[in-house]
Amino acid sequence: MKPLNDTIRATPPSGIRRFFDIAAEMEDVISLGVGEPDFVTPWRIREAGIYALEHGYTTYTSNAGLPELRQLICADLRKRYSASYAWDSECLITTGVSEGLDLALRVVLNPGDEVIVPEPCYVAYEPCVAFAGGTPVRVPTRAEDGFAVDPAVVAAAVTPRTKAILIGSPANPTGAVQPRSALEGLVRVAQQHDLYLLSDEIYDRLTYDGVHTSLGALPGARERTVVLGGFSKAQAMTGWRVGxxxxxxxxxxxxxRVHQYTMLCAPHVSQLAAVEALKEADGDVEEMVADYDRRRRVFVKGLREIGLDCPEPGGAFYAFPSIRSSGLDSETFAERLLEAESVAVVPGNVFGPSGEGHVRCSYATALPLLEEALVRMGRFLRSR
Structure with missing residues (x-):
């Protein structure tokens, strides 16, 4: 048989899913691995979806998505971040942010173009760049700097083949919220070298200390920036697949154009549920965010008390503690913790070289389980 696609065959399976799959086969496991809200989608959003289903809204929508939903998204961006987009020509609805990232990369890149990716970063960034024919170029960030991106380091990585910079803020896996000054620096780099900016802002509402900065709203950024967002995280709508x-x-x-040939449209029922989310569910979102914030403070304090240095995550729902004091590398730490204490975390190295020496812990888990996880992790560290 002739060989299959070389790029896809060379891409390893997700390091997040590997530990999740192992944990799923075990009993009494506390999983801090998968980045999914433990909240059920708020009832008013579910009711809107049920109403839409019962009343036959089961057809295709326009390829770009429901006009009302696009209008609401653009109005929300304008209200929250002073970001201005025309709903009818500059906004489209995707099947989750994952599809949005794929579409944006396919449109921006030609074969061989380079994309600068600050890391540690979400595990899908580099494979999606490669699938679109591009070459990911890693630039490191440091825990000592709160995993802030250094525009000078990014500028040093630019070559004649560089086409774009891809960034997520608030970030998965670190929970870092990029300072406005760092984002302004990236805009200057992009202007100087005529680069595109791809900004994954799926965790924008999950910002605890300070205000989220939308990259597309910064002076000089709009003409070269693609902003990606959705409903999976803040509205607890992962399975609805709307971005x-x-x-x-x-x-x-x-x-x-790519979307109409590959996906056609996001699910009609899900889009109507997202309309309800933007119109009526802000209070539900605020309650969930407040709960995440309580968990964040308890969990980070607990990690420090058991001897794991942990930067304060400013957003998302991840802690990224250093495990160097254990004397183990990230993979070994995660494997042994799972075997010994049935706590599943994700080794930091799956998010890039700068993640080595850390593990990712999702605190999108009920507080009693987080407290029990801390007990087990402390016991594991004491046994070392």
Missing amino acids: WICAPQTIAELCV
Whole structure:
């Protein structure tokens, strides 16, 4: 048989899923591995979806998505972040942010183009760049700097083949919220070298200390920036699969073109549920975010008390403690913790070289389970 696609065959399976799959086969496991809210989608959003299903909203929508939903998204961005996009030409609805990232990369990149990716970063970034024909170029960030991106380090990585910079803030896996000054520095780098900026802002509402900065709202950024967002995290709608892209018209139109041939549209029922989420569910979101914040403070304090240095995560729902004091590398620590104490975490090295010496712990888990996980982790460290 002739060989299959070389790029896909060379891409390893997700390091997050590997530990999740192992934990799923064990009993009494506390999983801090998968980045999914433990909240059920708020009832008013579920009711909107049920109403839509019962009343036959089971057809295709326009490729770009329901006009009302796009209008609401653009109005929300304008209200929260002073980001201005035309709903009818610069916004489209995607099947989750994952599809949005894929569309944006396919539209922006030509074969061999380089994309600078600050790491540690979400495990899908580099494979998605490669699947789109590009070459990911890693630049490190440091725990000592709160995993803030250094624009000078990014600028030093630019070559004649560099086409874009891909960043997530608030970040998975570190929980880092990029300072406005760092983002402004990235805009200057992009202007100087004529680069595109791809900004994954799926965790924008999960910002605890300070205010989220939307990259597309910064001076000089709009004409070259693709902003990605969605409903999976803050609205606890992971399984509904609704995301969005806001971008300059030339980019947005081409994203719709790929979308119409590959996905056609996001689910009609899910889009109507997302309309309800934006119109009526802000209070539900605020309650969930407040709960995550309580868990964040308890869990980070607990990690420090058992001897794991942990940067304060400013957003998302991840802690990224250093495990160097254990004397183990990230993979070994995660494997032995799971075997000995039935606590599942994700080794930091799966998010890039800068993640080595850390593990990712999701605190999107009920507080009693987080407290029990801390007891077990402390016992594991004392046994070393």
